[in-house]
Amino acid sequence: MTARFAYVPMASTLHDREALNRLIADYVPPLAQLGAERLAPTGAGAAQPLIVFVVTGGTEQSILELWEDRTETAPGEPLILLAHPGHNSLPASLEALARLHQLGAAGRIIYLQGPDDQNGLELLREAIADLQVRRALREVRIGLVGPPSDWLVASSPNPGVVREVWGPHVVPIDLDAVYEQFRSVADPAPMAAELIDHAEAMLEASPAEVDEAARFAAALRSVVADQHLDAVTVRCFDVIEALGTSGCMALSRLNDDGVIAGCEGDLVSTVGMIWVDRLLGILPWMANPARLDVEANTVWLAHCTVPRSLVESFSIRSHFESGMGVGIEGRFPGGPVTLLRIGGTAMDRLWAAEGEILQTGSDPSLCRTQIEVRLGGEKVSDLLEAPLGNHLIVVTGHHRKRLEHWQSTMVPEHLTLASAPQP
Numbered sequence: 001m002t003a004r005f006a007y008v009p010m011a012s013t014l015h016d017r018e019a020l021n022r023l024i025a026d027y028v029p030p031l032a033q034l035g036a037e038r039l040a041p042t043g044a045g046a047a048q049p050l051i052v053f054v055v056t057g058g059t060e061q062s063i064l065e066l067w068e069d070r071t072e073t074a075p076g077e078p079l080i081l082l083a084h085p086g087h088n089s090l091p092a093s094l095e096a097l098a099r100l101h102q103l104g105a106a107g108r109i110i111y112l113q114g115p116d117d118q119n120g121l122e123l124l125r126e127a128i129a130d131l132q133v134r135r136a137l138r139e140v141r142i143g144l145v146g147p148p149s150d151w152l153v154a155s156s157p158n159p160g161v162v163r164e165v166w167g168p169h170v171v172p173i174d175l176d177a178v179y180e181q182f183r184s185v186a187d188p189a190p191m192a193a194e195l196i197d198h199a200e201a202m203l204e205a206s207p208a209e210v211d212e213a214a215r216f217a218a219a220l221r222s223v224v225a226d227q228h229l230d231a232v233t234v235r236c237f238d239v240i241e242a243l244g245t246s247g248c249m250a251l252s253r254l255n256d257d258g259v260i261a262g263c264e265g266d267l268v269s270t271v272g273m274i275w276v277d278r279l280l281g282i283l284p285w286m287a288n289p290a291r292l293d294v295e296a297n298t299v300w301l302a303h304c305t306v307p308r309s310l311v312e313s314f315s316i317r318s319h320f321e322s323g324m325g326v327g328i329e330g331r332f333p334g335g336p337v338t339l340l341r342i343g344g345t346a347m348d349r350l351w352a353a354e355g356e357i358l359q360t361g362s363d364p365s366l367c368r369t370q371i372e373v374r375l376g377g378e379k380v381s382d383l384l385e386a387p388l389g390n391h392l393i394v395v396t397g398h399h400r401k402r403l404e405h406w407q408s409t410m411v412p413e414h415l416t417l418a419s420a421p422q423p
Helices: 017-033 060-073 089-102 118-138 159-166 175-184 189-198 207-226 236-243 248-256 267-280 381-385 400-410
Strands: 005-010 036-038 050-054 079-083 107-111 141-145 169-173 231-234 260-263 285-293 298-303 313-317 327-331 335-343 349-361 369-375 392-396
Touching: 005 060, 017 036, 017 050, 050 060, 050 089, 050 118, 060 079, 060 089, 079 089, 079 118, 089 107, 107 118, 118 267, 118 400, 141 207, 141 267, 159 169, 159 267, 169 175, 175 207, 175 236, 189 207, 189 313, 207 231, 207 236, 207 248, 231 248, 231 267, 248 260, 248 327, 260 267, 267 285, 267 335, 267 392, 267 400, 285 369, 285 381, 298 349, 327 369, 335 369, 335 400, 349 381, 349 400
Parallel strands: 005 036, 005 050, 050 079, 079 107, 141 169, 141 231, 231 260
Antiparallel strands: 285 298, 285 392, 298 369, 313 327, 335 349, 335 392, 349 369
16 A cells, blocks of 8 residues: 655764664654655655654755755645654754745644654644645646636736646636537536426526526536546636626536536635635635625625535526526525635735624625625634735635644745746
8 A cells, every 4th residue: 555655764974873773763653653654865756745754953954955856756845844852853853944934935843752742643644634635736627717807806826826836737728618518518408407406496597598507517517527627717707798698507516516616717716715625625615705894793705606515505596797697596504614715926825714604695786695704703804904805715614723724834935926837
């Protein structure tokens, strides 16, 4: 069975070799139980996640050299340093990590009090899981169907930045490719009937309009399959103008089928959705913060699409802004949620807040699916004073600390962006 991770012991030649071998041997069993494979210091090209076991001091330069080699086979992978109480392991780890941070690299130190330090080993287990999520993100292919919508002036990053900072490949796809598939869909009726059968009500949209929305859903699914995509984000409003239908049903269905799907060509929010899905294993929802009350510390979030698996029931509506196609009005259950937003020029900033869903709404002046959320420790005024962009990601449960910890240790701080690779 393939090891979950590999580790490289780093020791100075000044120390007694026999004593160091005995020390390392004490740590081999607990590391093996976590699924580790021991490698020589030349093992920077390991296929699995790699950590450095800092056995002694005087290894700082060797650690940096290994990191440089590692960037060739696992670019952007944070460096995890495993420190212990003896032989100046901790000060060497501190110095090495400080230099890595100066270079804009991400990483962290896991400190073990000894081979039997269960708390420390649990932190190491979590760090390995974080690295595996990071590696999984680098395998993701996001289809950017049409360019980002014109109004997303803070949410249209260079695809090279997406790749360098978060990992996914961005695959540009011309909308015409989807239109061509749309015209070739033979029979959208079964998909349309399934939506109608499970809806609580159908208001503005007609059965014929549901058929056309299902036709677009089938077309987009074909493009996803043909391009081997793991996620997609669509310049939705152009679809409405070109085809007279909306993408809301298509995005809802893709999300429920395991393909993360974002709206409006918003790469930033789509990356956030993929991250939540891979890290927490929970399907998220993307929405507009439509209204807020600073005194009550509440915010209304709304959008015309929602994964059906997230809501207790739903009605078939029209798309709000255009009055065309199909929108989905879902009714969320109450309960804890976390709101988050990635942002910044380098996509290296994060705002996350925990709260509770107070109610589901049906205001005719907002997008169809609506929830009111009251925040706990964080303030909705943050959205006014230091916004990172429009859309927010909603995920059930309270996960702020987990998200912030992963982002702070797994996402590099970029000192210069001029050299960001092009797609």
